[in-house]
Amino acid sequence: MFTIGLLASGKGSNVQAIIDHIKTGDLSVNPGVILSDNPSSGALEIAKKEGIKHYCIPEKKYKTILSPETEKEYVKILKENRVDLICLAGFMRVIKERFLKEFAGKIINIHPSLLPAFPGLEAWKQALNYGVRFTGCTTHFVEAGVDTGPIILQAVVPVLNDDTPETLHKRIQEKEHIIYPLTVKLISAGKVSISGRKVYINN
Numbered sequence: 001m002f003t004i005g006l007l008a009s010g011k012g013s014n015v016q017a018i019i020d021h022i023k024t025g026d027l028s029v030n031p032g033v034i035l036s037d038n039p040s041s042g043a044l045e046i047a048k049k050e051g052i053k054h055y056c057i058p059e060k061k062y063k064t065i066l067s068p069e070t071e072k073e074y075v076k077i078l079k080e081n082r083v084d085l086i087c088l089a090g091f092m093r094v095i096k097e098r099f100l101k102e103f104a105g106k107i108i109n110i111h112p113s114l115l116p117a118f119p120g121l122e123a124w125k126q127a128l129n130y131g132v133r134f135t136g137c138t139t140h141f142v143e144a145g146v147d148t149g150p151i152i153l154q155a156v157v158p159v160l161n162d163d164t165p166e167t168l169h170k171r172i173q174e175k176e177h178i179i180y181p182l183t184v185k186l187i188s189a190g191k192v193s194i195s196g197r198k199v200y201i202n203n
């Protein structure tokens, strides 16, 4: 069965959304392994609760990347578990070339803005401060740049007059929980192809 590996650092609501879709039968993939660099990530709690194999592999040397040694451990576990797709779900480290090469075209991410607008951290705050009328979320393939890879799906969220960073982020996350499981579903069903920067969804 098509196996996914999930990498998360934070609360793990996207991990939960994907697991929920698997549990309802909407998504036919095997959640092979959940990895986190943060011992207090909610994603590890979810893994325990759902009985999914999980590992915490912290990175001691760097804040925003993985050292070659730590990276090796991630790659080893993901290979051992024969993952067909790696889903970054709030994994707060940039994936470097060597890791990307091991899983070429098999790593995806979700970002809380309509890329290419507002890459980087706290994209919902960036959108609010900029004054855009619409923002949203994007799933994309991961390449060496930060939040620059070919776009798979996007969902639009209007920015309201009385939005705070929290209210806007909450509405963006509601959409994330729809498009991330859907993205995994489309890829696992072989319905996604890439040509250059363009991603095609075939029905």
Ligand code: GRF
Residues within 6 Å of the ligand: 008, 009, 010, 011, 012, 013, 014, 015, 089, 090, 091, 110, 111, 112, 137, 173, 176
């Ligand atoms: C999400 O907003 C996602 O777009 C970003 O990190 C956040 C992770 O949230 N990449 P959660 O831990 O899945 O709740």
